[in-house]
Amino acid sequence: MNSSTKNLPTIGFIGTGTLTTALVTGFCSRAAEKPYPIVLSPRNREKAAALQAEFPDRVKVAETFQEVADKSDWLVLAVLPSVGEEVCRGIKFRPTHKVINMLADRSLQEIRSWIGPTEVLVHMVPVTYNAVFSGPIIQTPPQAEAAEIFADIGSMVQVEERQQAAVLAAITACVAPYFTLLSTLIKWASSQGVPEELAADYVKKFFQGLTEQAIRSGNQSVHELAAEFTPGGTNFMVKEMLTEQGVFAAWARAMEPVLARLTANFS
Incomplete structure (x- = not known):
C-alpha cells in the first residue's frame, strides 16, 4: 500500500463475487482522491487475482x-447468505471492527449473533452499477462514517427501519427484468432492419433520457408523468395494451415474493 493510504481505514471484503468486484472497481477507479486500502478474501481466487x-x-x-479480518478496519460481509453463518462464525471479529452486512435476507440481530460485539454494524444494499455510476445505496440504520465512505461510489439512501430497507431492496430484483426489457426492444428494432449497434445505442440513451426527465421533473411526480399522454396517440395505445395484458400489475406482484424472501428470517 502506498503512503497516501496511511490515514485511511482499510476495507476488507469477505466474499469476492460480482458485487464485491463492482464495489472494489468503484472504489479504485472512481474514488482516487481517497485511496482506501482494500483486502480481499481468497474465495473466488480468479476474481480476487484479477482485481489485484x-x-x-x-x-x-x-x-x-x-487474515482479511486481522488486516481490516471495516469488514464487508458479501458471501452468499447460505454460507454466511458458517463463514462468519469461523472468523474472530474484534470489538473495534466496523461491519457492513450485505447478506440480503439476514437481520442485523442474526448477524450480531454470529460475529459478536463490534463497534459498528450496518446493513447496505449496493448494486453493480456502483462500479461505474453513483447510483443509490440503501443503508440502515444511518451511520455517518459508513455513509461517508460509500458516498464516494454511490448516493446514500439512509433509512431507519430494516423493513423499509427490505422493501427498497426488493426493487433491486428488477435489474434483470429491466435489462431484459432493453434487450427485447433492441432485438425488435434489429428485426425491423435497424443495425443492432445503432438500436442498442438508441434504446440505452432513450431510457437514460426518461430517467433524467423523472429526476429533474421538480414538483411533477412520476405518477403525473405516467398519466401525461395524448389520447389516441402511440403512448396511449401501448400503455392501454400493456395495462389490459396485466403487465404493470405483474411487476408489482413480482415484488411480493421477493419481499417475503428478504424478510423470511427477520425476527
Missing part, C-alpha cells in the same frame, strides 16, 4: 478470511 492485477497499489489478496 488491475489495481495493484490498492488491492491485496489474503490467504484466509481471518
